[in-house]
Amino acid sequence: MSLFFLSSFKKPQNFILLHTSHATHLSILVVMFAASHQNQHVFNTVRTTSKTTSTIRGGGRRPPTMKIKAAGGAAVMDDTGEVTIRRRPPAGHKEHLGMGSERFAFKMEAVTPEGERIDNEENKPRNILEEIVWYKDYELTLMKEKMPLSLVRGQVKLAPPVLDFKQAIIDQMEKTGQPGLIAEVKKASPSKGVIQPNFDPVKIAKAYEEGGAACLSVLTDEKFFQGGFENLKLIKEAGVTCPLLCKEFIVDAYQIYLARARGADAILLITAVLDNQDLKYFTKIAHSVGMKVLLEVHTYGEMKRVLSGDFEIDLLGINNRDLGTFKVDLNVTVELMATELGKEVKERNIVMVGESGIFTIDDVNVVQNAGCGAILVGESLVKQDTPDVGIKKLFGRPL
Numbered sequence: 258m259s260l261f262f263l264s265s266f267k268k269p270q271n272f273i274l275l276h277t278s279h280a281t282h283l284s285i286l287v288v289m290f291a292a293s294h295q296n297q298h299v300f301n302t303v304r305t306t307s308k309t310t311s312t313i314r315g316g317g318r319r320p321p322t323m324k325i326k327a328a329g330g331a332a333v334m335d336d337t338g339e340v341t342i343r344r345r346p347p348a349g350h351k352e353h354l355g356m357g358s359e360r361f362a363f364k365m366e367a368v369t370p371e372g373e374r375i376d377n378e379e380n381k382p383r384n385i386l387e388e389i390v391w392y393k394d395y396e397l398t399l400m401k402e403k404m405p406l407s408l409v410r411g412q413v414k415l416a417p418p419v420l421d422f423k424q425a426i427i428d429q430m431e432k433t434g435q436p437g438l439i440a441e442v443k444k445a446s447p448s449k450g451v452i453q454p455n456f457d458p459v460k461i462a463k464a465y466e467e468g469g470a471a472c473l474s475v476l477t478d479e480k481f482f483q484g485g486f487e488n489l490k491l492i493k494e495a496g497v498t499c500p501l502l503c504k505e506f507i508v509d510a511y512q513i514y515l516a517r518a519r520g521a522d523a524i525l526l527i528t529a530v531l532d533n534q535d536l537k538y539f540t541k542i543a544h545s546v547g548m549k550v551l552l553e554v555h556t557y558g559e560m561k562r563v564l565s566g567d568f569e570i571d572l573l574g575i576n577n578r579d580l581g582t583f584k585v586d587l588n589v590t591v592e593l594m595a596t597e598l599g600k601e602v603k604e605r606n607i608v609m610v611g612e613s614g615i616f617t618i619d620d621v622n623v624v625q626n627a628g629c630g631a632i633l634v635g636e637s638l639v640k641q642d643t644p645d646v647g648i649k650k651l652f653g654r655p656l
C-alpha cells in the first residue's frame with residue numbers, strides 16, 4: 258500500500274513558487290494535462306463524469322466508554338456536501354515500466370527538456386480516497402481494453418437471478434428486533450493492511466451465512482483491499498443464498514454491469530465521490546438490472562444533498578470511517594441521526610445502515626438506538642477464525 262502522499266503533501270503555495278520559477282515546466286504540465294484530457298474521451302465507452310472534488314473529512318476517536326459525547330467534530334457537521342475528490346490526476350496517468358515493482362504511478366514528477374526531474378505537487382492525491390479513485394480511472398481503461406462493455410452486458414443476461422438485498426435486511430430486522438447484518442468479506446484494507454491472512458472468500462461467506470447474516474458485502478477492489486470481482490462469482494457459485502453487495506469504488510457505469518454479471522444483488526455508491534447527477538444516473542442503471550443501491554454518506558452536507566436529490570434511495574449508509582483520514586467514530590452516525598435529517602429519514606422510512614467500526618454488542622446498540630436498521634461489519638468478524646461464532650458474540654445471541 259502506498260501512503261506516500263500523507264507525508265509528502267505540501268502547501269499549495271509551495272507548488273506555485275516552484276513552478277513560477279520554472280516557466281518552461283509550466284508549459285510541459287499544460288501539454289500533459291491537455292493530452293490526458295483528450296485521452297479521457299477515448300477511454301470512456303460509457304458515460305463517466307468528470308467531477309472534481311470531497312472535503313478531507315475529520316472526526317474524533319470514540320472513547321472506550323459508551324457515553325456519547327459530541328466528538329464527530331466540525332468536519333462531520335460540515336454542511337456544504339460538495340464533491341471534492343478529484344476524479345483524475347490533473348496531469349494524467351503514467352506507466353513507469355521497469356521502475357520498481359509499481360508499474361503504475363501518477364505523474365508525480367515532470368521531466369524538463371533538459372532531463373531534469375521536477376516535483377509535480379498538483380498530481381499527488383490529497384488523501385486515500387482520491388488515490389483509490391484515481392487508480393480506478395487507470396484500472397478501468399485496462400479492464401475495458403481486456404473486456405469491452407458490450408461483452409460484459411452480454412454476461413449480465415446470463416447472470417444468476419437478482420435477490421432482494423433490501424428486503425433481506427428488513428426481514429431480519431423484523432424477525433430479530435436487532436439491526437440486519439451485512440457481513441463483509443474483506444481480506445485487507447488501506448488502514449489496517451492484511452486483516453485475514455488465511456483469506457478464503459467462499460469459506461468466510463459460508464460461515465457468515467451459517468452465523469445468520471442477512472446479506473454479505475464483498476470487496477472487489479484488488480489493489481487496496483486484495484479483493485476481486487471474481488469473489489462475487491465464487492461465492493454465488495458455491496450456493497450462498499444471502500444477497501451480495503458489490504463493495505467497489507464506482508465511478509463508471511461499466512463497474513455496475515460487471516457487478517451484476519458476477520452475481521451482485523446491490524452496489525455501493527459513495528457520495529463523497531459522486532455528485533447528485535452521477536448518483537441519479539448510476540442508481541437508474543443499477544435498478545435497470547434489478548440491483549439495489551447502498552448510498553453512503555459521512556457528513557451532514559452529503560446527507561442533506563442526497564436527501565434532496567431526485568432519485569430513489571434504497572438504503573442510506575452512514576460511514577463512521579472518514580475515508581480521507583481513516584478515523585473511525587460511531588458518533589458520526591449518532592450525531593447525524595440526531596439532526597433534522599435523522600428525523601427526515603425516519604419519516605421517509607429509509608433503511609439506515611451504520612457502517613464501520615462496529616466491534617461489540619454495545620456498538621450495535623449505539624447505532625440501533627441512533628436509528629439504524631442495519632449494520633455493515635467487516636474487520637471485527639473477518640479477522641476471527643470462526644466468523645459465525647463472531648456473529649453470535651456481536652449480537653449477544655444466535656441470529
Ligand SMILES: O=C(O)c1ccccc1NCC(=O)[C@H](O)[C@H](O)COP(=O)(O)O
Pocket residue numbers: 385386441443446447448449576578580583612613614615633634635636637
Ligand atoms: O477500511 C478501510 O480502511 C477503508 C479505507 C478507505 C476507504 C474505504 C475503507 N473501507 C471501506 C469500508 O467502509 C469498510 O470496509 C466497511 O464499512 C467495514 O468497516 P469495518 O467493520 O471497520 O471493517
